[in-house]
Amino acid sequence: MNPVSPESPDPRPDVLVFDVNETITDMxxxxxxxxxxxxxxxxxxxxxxxxxxxxxxxxxxxxxxxxxxxxxxxxxxxxxxxxxxxxxxxxxxxxxxxxPDLPVHPDVPDGVRELHAAGVRMLTLTNGSAGTTRAVLGRAGLADLFEAHLDVEGAGGRWKPHPAAYAHALRTAGVPAGSAMLVAVHPWDVDGAARAGLRTAWLRREPVPYPSALHPPDAEAEALTDLAHRLTARRGRPGS
The missing domain is CATH 1.10.150.240 (Putative phosphatase; domain 2)
Incomplete structure (x- = not known):
């Protein structure tokens, strides 16, 4: 099975917004x-x-x-x-x-570094704590590869999938919704971001089907490295 769905996000997202718990961190x-x-x-x-x-x-x-x-x-x-x-x-x-001491999933370091090397802008957005995110990614040597680490306190405490949470990330990045893509392991987060106008990528870390009642993702991958390969191949390297 192809680890990334054949539908490719087009136009290419300018910014990737990463969920944290279970998407980046191995809980x-x-x-x-x-x-x-x-x-x-x-x-x-x-x-x-x-x-x-x-x-x-x-x-x-x-x-x-x-x-x-x-x-x-x-x-x-x-x-x-x-x-x-x-x-x-x-x-x-x-x-x-x-x-704060949780490890990241094994595919995360290489995936994040490939995206950063290709000039892809990245932020994190969590229902948890931005400080915890910084600690986890700092231990993995990845924290500085992201422009910002956000939590829902900046959205008035409204948890994803409330539209205000995604709007907070868009304001921080300074881009319209259609120029951003949420990367998440949770279908409910993918659905919420899609309803807020973002493009979406679902990391399918377990062999389960995507819920039919939710808005489908624009891209699907079994690991962040797979998604990074697809996005960087279509985006090209800086200066290309």
């Missing part, structure tokens, strides 16, 4: 931290999905809370169910303190 490393506090590492996907559900629901309802606040509440609920009687706060801190 599976948090499983060991869950184990440390007496939780099953297999609870990680459900916990993270709950964080996204509650944060997005708050935005829809007109509320506001940071990723750290919502993530901590989710961990407290898990501990109350799985480890009744255990003091929650030290365990919550132990898990969340690992976020």
């Amino acid at each position: 599976s490393a948090l499983g060991a931290r869950l184990t440390d506090v007496g939780l099953d590492a297999g609870l990680l996907p459900a916990w993270f999905a709950g964080v996204l559900r509650d944060g997005i629901a708050l935005t829809l309802a007109g509320g506001r809370a940071s990723f750290a606040e919502v993530a901590a509440d989710g961990l407290r609920a898990l501990l109350a169910r799985e480890r009744p009687g255990q003091e929650a706060e030290p365990a919550v801190r132990h898990v969340l303190d690992a976020l």
